[in-house]
Amino acid sequence: MLRRAMFRCGELCSRVFAVEFDLRAEPLYFTLSSSPQVLHHDHQRLFGDCGKLFSLHVQSENRIEKAQTHAQIKHKLSSTLSRDCDVFEASSFIPDDENSVVKGFFIRDKSTTTLSEDLLNTLRQSKTVCMFSYKREGQYCWQELWSPVSPVKESVRQYITPATAAKHHPSTLNIRNSDVFYSMDEAYKVLQECTDIIPESKAVLKLVDEQLEISSGDAYPVIVIEGLDATGKTTLTEALRESLNATLLKSPPQCLTSFRQRFDSEPPLIRRAFYALGNYITAAHIGKESLRAPVIVDRYWHSTAAYAIATAVSGRVENLPRLDSELYQWPGDLLQPNLVLLLTVNPEERLRRLRDRGQDKTVEEAELELNQLFRLKVEEAYKRIQNPACIIVDASPSPQEVLQQVQRLIRNKCHL
Numbered sequence: 001m002l003r004r005a006m007f008r009c010g011e012l013c014s015r016v017f018a019v020e021f022d023l024r025a026e027p028l029y030f031t032l033s034s035s036p037q038v039l040h041h042d043h044q045r046l047f048g049d050c051g052k053l054f055s056l057h058v059q060s061e062n063r064i065e066k067a068q069t070h071a072q073i074k075h076k077l078s079s080t081l082s083r084d085c086d087v088f089e090a091s092s093f094i095p096d097d098e099n100s101v102v103k104g105f106f107i108r109d110k111s112t113t114t115l116s117e118d119l120l121n122t123l124r125q126s127k128t129v130c131m132f133s134y135k136r137e138g139q140y141c142w143q144e145l146w147s148p149v150s151p152v153k154e155s156v157r158q159y160i161t162p163a164t165a166a167k168h169h170p171s172t173l174n175i176r177n178s179d180v181f182y183s184m185d186e187a188y189k190v191l192q193e194c195t196d197i198i199p200e201s202k203a204v205l206k207l208v209d210e211q212l213e214i215s216s217g218d219a220y221p222v223i224v225i226e227g228l229d230a231t232g233k234t235t236l237t238e239a240l241r242e243s244l245n246a247t248l249l250k251s252p253p254q255c256l257t258s259f260r261q262r263f264d265s266e267p268p269l270i271r272r273a274f275y276a277l278g279n280y281i282t283a284a285h286i287g288k289e290s291l292r293a294p295v296i297v298d299r300y301w302h303s304t305a306a307y308a309i310a311t312a313v314s315g316r317v318e319n320l321p322r323l324d325s326e327l328y329q330w331p332g333d334l335l336q337p338n339l340v341l342l343l344t345v346n347p348e349e350r351l352r353r354l355r356d357r358g359q360d361k362t363v364e365e366a367e368l369e370l371n372q373l374f375r376l377k378v379e380e381a382y383k384r385i386q387n388p389a390c391i392i393v394d395a396s397p398s399p400q401e402v403l404q405q406v407q408r409l410i411r412n413k414c415h416l
């Protein structure tokens with residue numbers, strides 16, 4: 001059951017706040033207390049600096065509304081605030097308590113304008129947004145509910161109290177059924193909940209309903225090819241189709257192509273549910289086709305889970321769910337392939353292939369730094385997925401050599 005992630009009356013003091021102040025380091029953790037506490041050096045860097053400090057958190061019992069409001073606020077903050085404003089991802093959570101995370105943002109405004117207050121004032125109209133401001137006095141800093149007009153009473157001051165790192169990074173606590181789905185029903189429910197705001201959801205659910213999975217007993221082998229973009233999946237899967245006389249399938253399947261752009265523009269909850277359902281449609285196709293010939297699949301559940309986890313988890317690779325986490329387990333109701341191969345190439349070679357394909361250089365280079373963190377997390381998440389785990393293939397050699405290497409693996413593992 002989903003626990004309500006809300007700031008209930010009196011609950012603030014049992015919560016930990018985390019601010020992603022520097023994505024390459026641990027978040028800054030703090031709790032609240034009614035007595036003044038001296039700030040640590042790291043906390044001084046955030047709270048002791050000049051500027052106005054605010055945080056805002058999105059809370060609603062309606063998860064679709066919560067996800068959309070969070071995405072809209074993120075967009076507004078990045079498009080409205082000036083360069084003198086730093087915006088950090090922030091969250092509040094109860095340590096190790098699944099689904100306790102309330103996501104939000106921390107704003108440090110060093111400008112002399114009232115732009116951030118004006119924006120907060122607009123956002124305040126939404127009853128799903130809860131705002132705090134931070135005030136300093138010597139070595140102390142306190143948090144209070146933010147209001148642009150009414151003076152805040154001393155008694156509601158909650159002093160910032162440095163806290164130690166949590167055992168599980170907060171961004172891992174809400175992954176189940178928000179970013180990664182472990183049954184078709186859970187993903188299906190998300191799209192059912194958004195049929196009013198996204199009419200295309202109905203058409204997608206209809207396509208899911210029309211699929212009837214056929215059991216793959218006595219079937220030909222099913223081989224999935226996974227990897228980051230430009231690692232050579234298309235090149236290899238097409239060569240395998242030829243050489244093995246196989247059927248080539250993709251996830252998401254072709255019948256979802258026209259909906260993809262629409263769902264890609266939605267927040268992770270909705271977007272990931274869409275891709276999860278795509279896997280179940282592909283599974284039904286695999287069930288049918290594997291009765292006739294070997295099946296090669298270009299991306300499947302490994303991609304869905306690895307990208308979702310890597311996007312949900314902020315910052316460093318160390319923040320990923322632990323190796324033994326249940327989050328890496330294959331869904332019990334999804335057809336399992338016989339073999340999953342993960343194509344890997346070094347970052348320089350991948351970049352060369354992207355460039356040869358004509359991706360815009362400036363955008364690509366500007367994003368390189370951020371992409372590097374993301375790429376590492378996707379690859380690591382791929383490698384941690386279990387039942388079935390993937391076998392890593394070095395895809396740096398020529399297409400012909402990669403094909404031969406993979407053919408050998410298929411012969412050994414699937415006796416084809």
Ligand SMILES: Nc1ncnc2c1ncn2[C@@H]1O[C@H](COP(=O)(O)OP(=O)(O)OP(=O)(O)O)[C@@H](O)[C@H]1O
Nearest residue numbers: 228229230231232233234235353357397398399402
């Ligand atoms: N083994 C290889 N050596 C050199 N270049 C390759 C190799 N395999 C593929 N390429 C080239 O790299 C580029 C990306 O390959 P491809 O489209 O097969 O990757 P992909 O993984 O399917 O990418 P995406 O997921 O983005 O669709 C293409 O220009 C392709 O010709």
Ligand SMILES: Nc1ccn([C@H]2C[C@H](O)[C@@H](COP(=O)(O)O)O2)c(=O)n1
Nearest residue numbers: 229251252275299300301303304307
């Ligand atoms: N089975 C799948 C396939 C794709 N995705 C998502 C993950 C990435 O965001 C993107 C990559 O697809 P590509 O651009 O290579 O077509 O699509 C997924 O979640 N599950």
